[in-house]
Amino acid sequence: MRAVLRVVNRVLLGLIGLVLVVVGGAVLAVGLGANPPSWWIHDSRHDVLLDTAERTRWRDAGWWWPTVLGVLALLVLLALWWLVANLRRHRLTEVLIDTGDGEGALLRGRALEGVLADEATRLDGVSQAHVHLTGRRDAPETRVRLLLEPHVDPGTALSHLTTEALTHARNSAGLESLPAEVRMKAVKHRAERVS
The missing domain is CATH 3.30.300.30 (ANL, C-terminal domain)
Structure with missing residues (x-):
């Protein structure tokens, strides 16, 4: 269990770090004046992350809020499991x-x-x-x-x-x-x- 937890910790922290570095670096590059690719979420240095149309696009769809709440609840449960697994002292039985x-x-x-x-x-x-x-x-x-x-x-x-x-x-x-x-x-x- 301990070795699995170590591997999970390293993979999760590595992935989270990689995503934060890539997204943060790309946002910083666009903010400094670099031209982003056409598929990137920002068009220019004055663009906002989510405009009004993007924020309200799925508001009327019946599946949207249950899906968002379900994903967030799953993320909270996974984060709590990760925290408890890291804080628990492993006692040899x-x-x-x-x-x-x-x-x-x-x-x-x-x-x-x-x-x-x-x-x-x-x-x-x-x-x-x-x-x-x-x-x-x-x-x-x-x-x-x-x-x-x-x-x-x-x-x-x-x-x-x-x-x-x-x-x-x-x-x-x-x-x-x-x-x-x-x-x-x-x-x-x-x-x-x-x-």
Whole structure:
């Protein structure tokens, strides 16, 4: 789905960009005094985009307004689908584990996320941990967010996370690798008056 969405994004953005450049460049060229071809929508630099006759030509036809509204509704639905597809975070629902006998087993993605988050939270100085699995089911990747106590060195916390929690998860799931993107943030404590 992600690869298809990437291709759709690139094709749509390329087509929209190409249309805007061609139309904008042609309008600019006509506005600067170039002679347009006979089929072009503008005749001269003083021509308007839609004159009165063009704007009212189909007004009395019974099919015109339903067609216009249907096309606009379809464009709005496609734009909303595109927006939702781009904003939605893709969560890996299952991980394929090689059992060594030619078969495979499926591990729920939420279970692996929960175990990773629990083990990361038990590390010294980690207040909270959130884990999100992405990628493909045969090559998962992780996004880890750690909330660290103020006294913890981020380098040490990262080292403990990679050597303990991520290594345990990779070994227990039988994965060759488990790439991780780790983001760390320090806990902010409110100042308190001491008497």
